[in-house]
Amino acid sequence: MTPAELSALITDVARSVLDEQNLDSGVVEKPATVERPRNPEHGDYATNIAMQLAKRAGTNPRQLGTWLADALAEKEGIAEATVAGPGFINIRLAAEAQGKIVADILAAGSGYGTGDELAGQSINLEFVSANPTGPIHLGGTRWAAVGDSLGRVLAARGATVTREYYFNDHGTQIDRFAHSLIAAAKGEPTPEDGYGGDYIHDIAGQVAQANPHWSELDEAAARELFRSQGVELMFAHIKRTLKEFGTEFDVYFHENSLFESGAVDRAISTLKANGNLYEADGAWWLRSSNFGDDKDRVVIKSDGNAAYIAGDIAYIVDKIERGHDLCIYMLGADHHGYIARLKAAAAALGYDPEQVEVLIGQMVNLVKDGKAVRMSKRAGTVITLDDLVEAIGVDAARYALIRSSVDSSLDIDMDLWASQTSDNPVFYVQYGHARLSSLARKAVDCGVEAEDADLSLLTHPREGDLIRTLGEFPKVVATAAELREPHRVARYAEELAGTFHRFYDSCQILPKGEEPTGADAAPVFRARLALAAATRQTLANALGLVGVSAPERM
Structure with missing residues (x-):
């Protein structure tokens, strides 16, 4: 019996008990909360449903808890249910109910x-979206890992996810x-407001080599040549780097x-027609302050050129017209x-602002030998995705970036990882x-199978x-999807690995020495092998959602 199944059982029992006591069962409006007690001696699970419902139902928590515990104790799969404190209910599952979790995992x-x-929900998930003016820096690398994992988590819970990269x-x-x-x-110094680093010289060299007569072009033609071909080469590098990092996109959308x-x-034109764009001081302004923004925003500048937000506004229209119910932006x-700006733009266009969701990720720093790493050999001024992968590898880089909440800044100790x-x-x-994979191989060698094991x-x-x-x-996965927090899956994987290692150290899983093997092996070994197989599957599923490999040998 999983926590979700136990929650459903407790919720049904609560309604029945309240009806039997001639109390209002309508106060049971949501599933019961089920948690694992800090002290295992108190039981396998605990719920505070009696404390939540008692006052509205017209009784006291302790009395309601007693009624609920008595009713739960009679249910199949419940070995014991007792009341503690002001109305907590501690529950211990029967062995066969716990074994069902193992069987369900192996079946799934x-x-x-x-x-x-x-x-049925279509989600547009836009992440990384770094300017095509240089390699992906650490901030973008964090979103490359976290965004990819979030996409996996949302899809795992049923959403249709479009992973999108917006090229500025x-x-x-x-x-x-x-x-x-x-x-x-030309061999000249980098312009004062320009971009430096070896990659600029590499790309410039490639463009010049492909166009040997470029120096004969006039200034405008030369600028267009290096702009178009340089951006294309930078795009190619970014896409290749992301793919090698295990992050791929369904759509590469060009701002231009x-x-x-x-x-x-x-x-x-739509905003002008609905009155949410007005002219003042020679410019056109979005009435964004009417929709929750702190001020109105210039959309068309006084010189007639579009401000940056103009593209953002058109992009919202494009995303929603493509049929997306929710547009998630992952920004630095x-x-x-x-x-507030993007939500206001959506509202001004006539859309529900809740169709726009913005996640903000904090900075990432690299640390080596206890000191911050500041410079990149290739990019010149910033540490890049390539630098991180070269230092610690793809799996470690992805895991390091995903396992912490993006709400906080992150220091990655390169020596540790x-x-x-x-x-x-x-x-x-x-x-x-x-280790679990090794167990499975050893089980084959000694002829022990998990099939039809007595999980009780x-x-x-x-x-x-x-x-x-x-x-x-x-x-865990459902909560990670709901809160947009894939780090929960990574942390869970660590908890599961630790719990398995402790089980492995305490419980003999396969026959040893002269103990019977094959069909004559003790039944408990088959049961424990089934438990190990369920653990292996769950660990692999968790690593898959993080986008990290699940090796069979190390």
Whole structure:
């Protein structure tokens, strides 16, 4: 019996008990909260439902808790239910009910942890979206890992997810990029407001080699040549780097296409027509302060050029017209003001602002030998995704970036994450899967099979701890999807690995020495092998949602 199944049982029992006592069962409006007690001696699970409902139902928590505990104790799968304190109900599951969790996991296989609460919802998930003026820096790298994992988590709970990368290939930063390339091709210093680093010289060299007569072009033609081909080469590098990092996108959307297609002009016309764009001081302003923003925003500047938000407005229209119910933007720490701005733009266009959701990620720093790493050999001024992967590898980099909430800044200790010790979280988790895989191979060698095992034999406290941890996985994934917090899955993987290692140290899983093997092996070994197989599957599923490999040997 999983926590979700126990919650449903408690909720049904609460309604029945209140009806039997001639009290208002309508106060049971949501599923009961089920948690694992800090002290295992109190039981396998606990609920505070009596304390939540008693006052509204017209009784006291202790009395309601007693009624509920008595009713629960009679239910199949419940070994014991008792009242504690002011009305907490402690519950201990029967052995066969715990064993059912193992059987359910083995039956579900790679589908364990999935759900359908988001079924029918189309989500556009935009992340990374770094300017095509240089390699992806650490901030973008964090979103490359976290965004990819969040997409996996949302899909696991039933959503249709479109992973999208928005290329900012329109505006002054592209002009500065082109000027930097031309300066490098000429052997001149980097412009004061330009981009530096070895990659600029590499790209400039490639463009010059492909166009040997470029120096004969006039200034405008040369600038367009280096702009178009330079951006294309930078795109190719970014895409290749992301793919090698395990992050791929369904859509690569070019900002410039919004201007070339007339989408920006159409969006502006819509806002003018509905009165949410007004003219003042020679510019056109969005009435964003009417929709929760702290001030109105310039959309068309007094010189007639579009402000940056013009593209954002047209992009919202494009996303929603493509049929997306929810548009999630994953932006850097310096974009906090975009939350109200983008929601206001959606509302001004006539959409529900709740269709726009903005997540903000904080900064990432690399630390080596106790000191911050500041410079990149290739990018010049910032640490890049390539730098991080070169230092600690893809799996460690992804795991390090995902396992912490994006609400807080993150320091990555390169020495720790490159180590092969239990102090390294990704090594610890992957070693757990490798150890489980080794068990499976050894079971084949000694002829022990988990099929048709008597799972009611799993009564050891360490077995119970492991089973209950396994049972929490679907709820962990559902919560990660609901709160947009994939780090919960990574932390869960660590908890599961630790619980398994303790079980492994306390419970003999396979026959040893002269003990009978094959069909004559003790039944408990088959049951424990089934538990190990369920653990291996769950650990692999968790690592899959993080986008990290589950090795069979280490």
